[in-house]
Amino acid sequence: MPRRILLLIFCLSLSVPGFCQQTDTGSIKKLYDHIMLRGDAYENLRHLCKQIGPRLSGSDNAEKAVIATAAMLKKAGADTVYLQPCMVPHWVRGAKEAGNIQLSNGNKISLHLCALGNSIGTHAAGVLAAVIEVKSMETLHLLGRSAVQGKIVFFNIPMNSLYLNTFQAYGESGIGRWDGPAQAAKYGAVGVLVRSLASNEDDYPHTGSTTYNDSFPPIPAVAISTKDATLLSNLLQKDKALSVWFKTNCQMLADKPSFNVIGEIRGTEYPDEIITVGGHLDSWDLGEGAHDDGAGCVQSIEVINAFHQTGLRPKRTIRAVMFMNEENGGRGGDAYLAFAQSHHEKHVFALESDEGGFTPRFFSFDVSSSSFNRLAEWKPLLYPYGVYDFVQNGSGSDIEPLKAMGTSLAALHPDSQRYFDVHHAASDRFESVSRRELLLGAANIAALIYLVSEHGL
Amino acid sequence: MPRRILLLIFCLSLSVPGFCQQTDTGSIKKLYDHIMLRGDAYENLRHLCKQIGPRLSGSDNAEKAVIATAAMLKKAGADTVYLQPCMVPHWVRGAKEAGNIQLSNGNKISLHLCALGNSIGTHAAGVLAAVIEVKSMETLHLLGRSAVQGKIVFFNIPMNSLYLNTFQAYGESGIGRWDGPAQAAKYGAVGVLVRSLASNEDDYPHTGSTTYNDSFPPIPAVAISTKDATLLSNLLQKDKALSVWFKTNCQMLADKPSFNVIGEIRGTEYPDEIITVGGHLDSWDLGEGAHDDGAGCVQSIEVINAFHQTGLRPKRTIRAVMFMNEENGGRGGDAYLAFAQSHHEKHVFALESDEGGFTPRFFSFDVSSSSFNRLAEWKPLLYPYGVYDFVQNGSGSDIEPLKAMGTSLAALHPDSQRYFDVHHAASDRFESVSRRELLLGAANIAALIYLVSEHGL
Numbered sequence: 001m002p003r004r005i006l007l008l009i010f011c012l013s014l015s016v017p018g019f020c021q022q023t024d025t026g027s028i029k030k031l032y033d034h035i036m037l038r039g040d041a042y043e044n045l046r047h048l049c050k051q052i053g054p055r056l057s058g059s060d061n062a063e064k065a066v067i068a069t070a071a072m073l074k075k076a077g078a079d080t081v082y083l084q085p086c087m088v089p090h091w092v093r094g095a096k097e098a099g100n101i102q103l104s105n106g107n108k109i110s111l112h113l114c115a116l117g118n119s120i121g122t123h124a125a126g127v128l129a130a131v132i133e134v135k136s137m138e139t140l141h142l143l144g145r146s147a148v149q150g151k152i153v154f155f156n157i158p159m160n161s162l163y164l165n166t167f168q169a170y171g172e173s174g175i176g177r178w179d180g181p182a183q184a185a186k187y188g189a190v191g192v193l194v195r196s197l198a199s200n201e202d203d204y205p206h207t208g209s210t211t212y213n214d215s216f217p218p219i220p221a222v223a224i225s226t227k228d229a230t231l232l233s234n235l236l237q238k239d240k241a242l243s244v245w246f247k248t249n250c251q252m253l254a255d256k257p258s259f260n261v262i263g264e265i266r267g268t269e270y271p272d273e274i275i276t277v278g279g280h281l282d283s284w285d286l287g288e289g290a291h292d293d294g295a296g297c298v299q300s301i302e303v304i305n306a307f308h309q310t311g312l313r314p315k316r317t318i319r320a321v322m323f324m325n326e327e328n329g330g331r332g333g334d335a336y337l338a339f340a341q342s343h344h345e346k347h348v349f350a351l352e353s354d355e356g357g358f359t360p361r362f363f364s365f366d367v368s369s370s371s372f373n374r375l376a377e378w379k380p381l382l383y384p385y386g387v388y389d390f391v392q393n394g395s396g397s398d399i400e401p402l403k404a405m406g407t408s409l410a411a412l413h414p415d416s417q418r419y420f421d422v423h424h425a426a427s428d429r430f431e432s433v434s435r436r437e438l439l440l441g442a443a444n445i446a447a448l449i450y451l452v453s454e455h456g457l
Numbered sequence: 458m459p460r461r462i463l464l465l466i467f468c469l470s471l472s473v474p475g476f477c478q479q480t481d482t483g484s485i486k487k488l489y490d491h492i493m494l495r496g497d498a499y500e501n502l503r504h505l506c507k508q509i510g511p512r513l514s515g516s517d518n519a520e521k522a523v524i525a526t527a528a529m530l531k532k533a534g535a536d537t538v539y540l541q542p543c544m545v546p547h548w549v550r551g552a553k554e555a556g557n558i559q560l561s562n563g564n565k566i567s568l569h570l571c572a573l574g575n576s577i578g579t580h581a582a583g584v585l586a587a588v589i590e591v592k593s594m595e596t597l598h599l600l601g602r603s604a605v606q607g608k609i610v611f612f613n614i615p616m617n618s619l620y621l622n623t624f625q626a627y628g629e630s631g632i633g634r635w636d637g638p639a640q641a642a643k644y645g646a647v648g649v650l651v652r653s654l655a656s657n658e659d660d661y662p663h664t665g666s667t668t669y670n671d672s673f674p675p676i677p678a679v680a681i682s683t684k685d686a687t688l689l690s691n692l693l694q695k696d697k698a699l700s701v702w703f704k705t706n707c708q709m710l711a712d713k714p715s716f717n718v719i720g721e722i723r724g725t726e727y728p729d730e731i732i733t734v735g736g737h738l739d740s741w742d743l744g745e746g747a748h749d750d751g752a753g754c755v756q757s758i759e760v761i762n763a764f765h766q767t768g769l770r771p772k773r774t775i776r777a778v779m780f781m782n783e784e785n786g787g788r789g790g791d792a793y794l795a796f797a798q799s800h801h802e803k804h805v806f807a808l809e810s811d812e813g814g815f816t817p818r819f820f821s822f823d824v825s826s827s828s829f830n831r832l833a834e835w836k837p838l839l840y841p842y843g844v845y846d847f848v849q850n851g852s853g854s855d856i857e858p859l860k861a862m863g864t865s866l867a868a869l870h871p872d873s874q875r876y877f878d879v880h881h882a883a884s885d886r887f888e889s890v891s892r893r894e895l896l897l898g899a900a901n902i903a904a905l906i907y908l909v910s911e912h913g914l
Contacts (some may be wrong), residue, residue, distance in 0.1 A: 054508040121482060161493050162894070164843055199893060220625070254761040266832050279780075359872050386621055388845050415816050415872060 024381055030310045032385055036184065040305055041442050042435040043300040043359070044072050049288035049430035056146040056285040057325040058090030058256040065281050066259050069281045072301050073263030077308025078320070083259035086335035088325040090256045091118050093285055097222060102128070102243045111232075112203045112225040114286060115248040116177060117328045119221045119410050125377035126247030127152065127191040127220055133236055135173050149188035152244050155180045156195045156233050158226070159420060161351065165276060166199055167355065167414040170423075173197060174208075179219040182213035183450055192221035193244065194271035195229035197246070199420040203227055206424040207284050209328045220248050221365030226405040260332045261322040263304055269315040276319050276336075276350035276407075277303050277449050280398055286427030288353065291419060295357030295438055297322050299412075302442040303449055312452035315411060316348065323398035326354070330397060348450045349406040352396025353445060356423075357438035359415035362389040363448060365398075366409040371457045378451050387444045410448070414441055462493040463800075469870050477853035479486070481838055481908060486904040487767045489842055491619060494534035497762055498755040498899050498906050499892040501529050502814070505744035506887035514711040514782040515547030520764065522738050523680070526779045530720030534765025537723070540716035544791035545782040547713045548575050550742055551706030553808055554679060559585070559700045568689075569660045569682040570745060572705040573634060573651065573667040574785045578677045581840025583704030584609065584677055590693055594632050597640055606645035606746050609701050611636045613652045615683070616877060623873040624812065627880075630654060638678040639670035649678035650701060655875040661883040664741050666785045677705050717789045718779040720761055723912065725906035726772040731862075733776050733793075733807035736782040737783035737855055744885035748876060752889075752895055753813030754779045756869075758907055761897040771910035773805065783811070787854060804864040806909045810902060812854055813880075814895035815871035819846040820905060820906050822855075823866040828914045835908050842900045865914050871898055873886050 048055075048065060066083065073081045099111040110259045115121070132147055133154040140153065155176025159169035174197055181192045196206035202356045205223045214217040224232065235242060261281060267273060279296020283289020300320040307314060324332035338388070340347055351363075363382075364374055372392055380389055394400075395409035403409060414437070423426040473600035479804065484543060492498070505522060513517045515636040524581045529536045573579070590611040591597045597610065614634025616626035618869075631654055638649045669675040681689065692699055707843040724730060736753020740746020757777040764771060780793075781789035791847060797804055808820075822829055829849055836847055851868035860866060869895070 033619055045475065162490060164841065164897075207881075359874050417816050417897065418891050421891070432876070434875050436623075440621075440874065 004280055005111050005266040019036055020394055024454065027312055027450055028447040030312065031306045031450060032443040034306050034310050034441050035302055035446060038309070039439045039442060040304050041438055043299060044298040045290060045433060045438065046430055047292050047293045049190060049290050053288055054285040055281060055283045055289055056226065057258060057282045057328060059285070062258060062282055062324065066261050069088050069261045069297060069301065073304060073320060076263065076301050078265060078304050078411050080262030081263045084262055084335060084339055085257060085259055086324055087255045088258040088333045089118070089329045090253040091328060092251060093252060094251065095123060097246065097248045099222065099244065099246030101235060102245060103235070104239050104241045109247070112220040113246060114205040114207045116221045116223060117207050117284065118209050118211070118252065119181065119248065119250060120218045120222045121248045121250045121431050122246065126245055128243055128245040131242065131244050133197060133233060137179065142261055145187045148184065151189055152191040152193055153180065153184040153189045154193040154232065156229050158195060159197060159199050161199065166420050169199070170197055177208055177223065181193040181210050181219055182216070185213065185216040185219045185340060189219055191246065193217055194221065194223045196223045196226050197426070198226050198418060201226045201230065201343040204427050205423040207286055208424045222246055222248060229388055234351035243357055256340050258324045258345050260336055262325050263303060263318060264317055264319045265307055267316040268313045270290040271317050271345050273348045274319055274422060275314040275316050275348060275449055275452055276399060277445060278321035278323055279353050280332065282320035282325050283326055284424045286424070286426045287422065288431050290428050290430045290431055291356035292423055292428055293326065293354045295433060295441065296353035299353050299442040299445055300440070303446045306446045309378065311348060312450065316453045317454055318449060318457070322421050325397050333359050333398035333401050337404060340402065347402050347405050349408045349410070349457060350399040351410040351412065351445060351449065352399045352410040353417060353441060354396045355412065355414055356419045357433045357441055358418065359437045360412055360441045360444045362387055362391060364391050364393040364395065364411050364413055364414045366395045366403065367457065372410055374457060382444055385444050385447060386440050412441055412445055417418060462744065464467040471536040476516070479557065482912065484769055484907055485838055485841060488763045488899040488907060490902060491763050491767050491793045492759055492900040496607045496759050496899060498759040498895055500749060501758060502747060502751050502890060502895065503887055505751045506747050508588060510745050511742045512738060512740045512746055514545040514715060514739045514785060518546070519715060519739055519781065523718050524759065525740060526718045526754060529762060530718065530777060532826040533720065533758050534763035535720030535722060535761050538720045540846070541715060541719055541792060541796055542716055543710045543788045545715040545788050546575070546786045548689040548704050548785060549708060551708060554703065554705045556701065556703030558680065558692060559702060559882050560692070561698045562694050563627045563631045568685050568703070569662050570679040570703060571662040571664045573678045573680060574664050574741065575666050575709065576705065576707060577675045577677045578705045578707045579677045579703065583702055585700055585702040586647050588650070588699065588701050590690060594636065594640060600724045602653055605641065608646055609650055610637065610641040610646045611689065615652060616654060616656050618656065623877050626655055626656070627877060629711050632664055633912045634680065635667055638667050638676055639673070641733050642670065642673040642676045646676055647890055648676055648703065648715040651678065651682050652709050653680045654877060655882070656681050658683045658687065660667035660885050661882040665881045679703055680703060686815060715781045717781050717793055719776060721774055721776045722742040722764055722771055724773040728775055729803050730773040731776055731802055732773050732805060732906055732909055733778055733782055734774050734902060735778035735855060736810050737789065739784050743782055743881065744879065745887055747885050747886055747887045747890050748813035749880055750783065752890060752898065753810035755898045756810050756895070756899040756902055760903045763903045769907065773910045773913070775906060775910055783855050790855035790858050792907065794861060797859065797862060804862050806867070806914060807856040807859050807863045808869065808902060808906065809856045809866040810869040810898060811853045812871055812873060812877045813891045814893045814898060816877065817871050817901045818844050818871055819844055819848060819870045821848050821850040821852065821870055822888045823852045823860065824914065828865055831914060833863065838908065839901055839904055841874050842901050842904060869902055
């Protein structure tokens with residue numbers, strides 16, 4: 001009996017992941033070699049960034065991206081490519097914003113700013129008011145109405161540079177952006193400035209979603225660059241009576257129809273068991289959405305491409321999903337769950353890549369501890385390709401709704417040091433992505449998806 | 458007895474590294490916090506790159522960099538700062554090179570090229586000859602004199618993109634650059650073109666040292682950009698009779714005096730036991746030497762700065778060394794060993810950072826297996842700061858001479874994916890360095906140096 005067949009019988013007799021190590025090692029190397037030598041992810045990303053550009057939900061570009069990625073999935077060799085409808089919010093920035101610091105001596109200093117996503121525009125004359133700076137939400141509450149009424153609240157909460165994982169700093173300092181306008185409105189503020197959630201000091205303002213509280217009138221809100229935030233804070237030390245003026249032209253229009261884009265390779269043995277690998281197709285409107293999250297989209301398409309080109313047939317169905325509207329609504333993720341539930345789909349595993357196209361470092365999971373222990377056996381298979389750790393620590397916002405179905409969830413965590421230099425800013429351009437780093441992410445995702453498709457969880 | 462003193466006694470009673478974990482953890486966090494919040498490495502690098510610029514051995518800029526880094530070491534709080542003399546080769550590029558492909562139909566296509574370091578210049582008219590392309594050194598030898606005589610040999614050996622560690626690809630494909638001119642001259646070639654040792658496809662030519670063989674006349678040699686190499690290779694398929702012309706204006710002048718720059722913090726308990734931490738101060742002349750190796754220099758200075766600013770006194774002497782002439786001679790490293798031997802210095806440990814200012818991933822060592830086992834106990838102390846592995850796999854070229862004294866050696870290995878995009882090219886600029894990535898490297902170096910200074914090996 002040839003050695004190959006002996007090995008096959010040996011493998012089939014085992015249900016514990018990690019035991020078919022020789023076959024797995026070979027298949028993973030095939031996927032890796034294909035992606036690093038002939039992967040399309042980088043050129044697909046160039047297309048998304050340079051031929052289409054910013055892809056905010058509801059925009060014409062978002063619809064162009066739907067069509068383009070459906071074509072990419074077909075070209076990648078998906079058995080089935082289809083669009084899954086969802087209604088999305090349609091926020092538009094309008095004409096470019098303007099703003100300045102007006103010192104007591106009459107001098108004016110221009111600000112680098114942009115409206116926060118989902119925020120309302122100012123009146124035609126803009127907002128002009130004195131500024132009260134706060135370094136935490138607690139300070140705002142302590143100051144209360146007497147100090148805040150009629151003023152612009154300036155949330156100056158820098159990202160904590162001590163966290164190795166910059167997402168931890170983002171999670172902590174982000175409160176000013178996502179809850180600041182709602183909280184400031186409660187105390188009668190007339191506008192909000194937010195220090196950009198950025199890990200570097202430069203002139204780019206970084207946008208991102210904010211929310212309002214229905215009990216209070218919404219107020220206009222802008223992000224200013226980190227350099228301007230430092231400047232304004234320093235000026236406020238010397239000139240407490242300075243004012244800030246800004247004008248935004250954004251508005252929320254009626255919801256629009258849009259789509260998740262889906263491409264599948266049907267599983268050979270358990271076709272009803274679905275493995276999702278995805279990123280989000282929408283991006284903010286200022287940059288090209290290269291790292292956030294063109295990278296996750298083209299990596300997911302690359303998984304389909306790599307299976308197809310290497311001739312590896314997955315046992316379970318692999319589905320690449322370009323989720324729509326992660327940035328300012330999450331409607332794509334919600335629609336994906338709703339469809340899965342109403343069609344009684346069986347979702348065994350879902351993985352999201354939404355932390356940029358940087359060199360992969362680890363995978364996080366949101367799975368049972370028994371599943372995690374089984375997954376951990378695969379770590380040595382990925383180590384040669386750059387992923388060195390698995391942790392139990394959540395997944396991604398588009399796939400998180402699937403938790404309601406008991407799906408095992410995961411996320412790729414690439415090196416996070418540069419992500420918040422460009423996140424939600426005009427600097428999130430194709431040129432900020434390294435081809436090798438992007439492809440390495442795709443290769444490690446493909447390897448994990450392969451292992452789940454072979455062995456289940 | 459206060460708990461702190463109990464702990465101290467407990468620690469003093471142990472000689473195995475890793476056991477004073479609580480003290481070590483606290484000290485390492487102090488060093489990390491200082492470096493990430495108030496480290497000077499990024500601003501020092503900006504100075505080296507923008508106020509000085511390229512720092513090729515023997516150049517005026519190299520001497521300016523000697524003075525500047527000596528001042529940085531003083532400012533960082535070194536007890537003693539001094540210059541260690543060494544003679545260095547003085548190669549000069551001269552006027553910018555030119556070259557083109559001359560097709561059989563008379564059309565000419567300009568090439569992006571640069572002379573290889575240490576190479577000789579062409580005659581005033583340049584070199585014009587037919588081209589023979591080889592993809593390996595073996596092919597050159599098989600072709601021999603009959604095919605090579607009177608021609609320009611084109612070493613077109615791309616870096617293998619399958620290696621996770623790009624230095625492995627550099628090591629393999631580099632043979633054309635460092636040995637190609639010597640080998641081609643043996644068969645009567647009149648010049649050499651080398652495909653740039655770069656991991657991306659763009660228009661930058663990447664220089665670097667080459668060598669000659671004294672038994673054959675030296676021939677001129679240039680690197681062409683990876684894009685041009687692909688173009689030339691394709692053109693040669695269709696037009697075997699094409700010629701290439703190039704003109705270089707470089708020459709090797711007489712050796713010049715220069716210096717290693719050294720700054721120390723004297724050890725409190727074992728001042729005669731020296732721990733070296735270094736990078737090389739010289740750079741190629743095309744870029745700003747930001748990653749190669751301004752990064753390693755400013756990280757080494759940062760170690761001194763962090764100990765000084767946090768008030769941590771090392772038990773052993775810590776010596777930051779800016780080695781001169783790594784790029785085209787290694788004279789600084791040789792001089793460092795010669796001084797150490799003639800002064801009977803006791804060098805217990807040396808670490809080099811010369812793989813760029815990227816996010817750290819692992820340390821490699823060239824130590825006895827018993828030392829390696831002791832070092833391995835420290836891995837968990839570094840994991841929270843990004844270094845996740847220790848391997849036995851060599852050190853750095855400036856410190857390697859110390860092996861003659863039995864010194865334990867080490868090197869920092871940052872993420873290598875982007876290094877060869879910029880290495881030895883005009884694109885190795887300050888802007889290609891991320892502040893957070895650079896500082897993380899410094900913090901992990903400082904942590905390892907601290908552990909060796911506390912516990913020895």
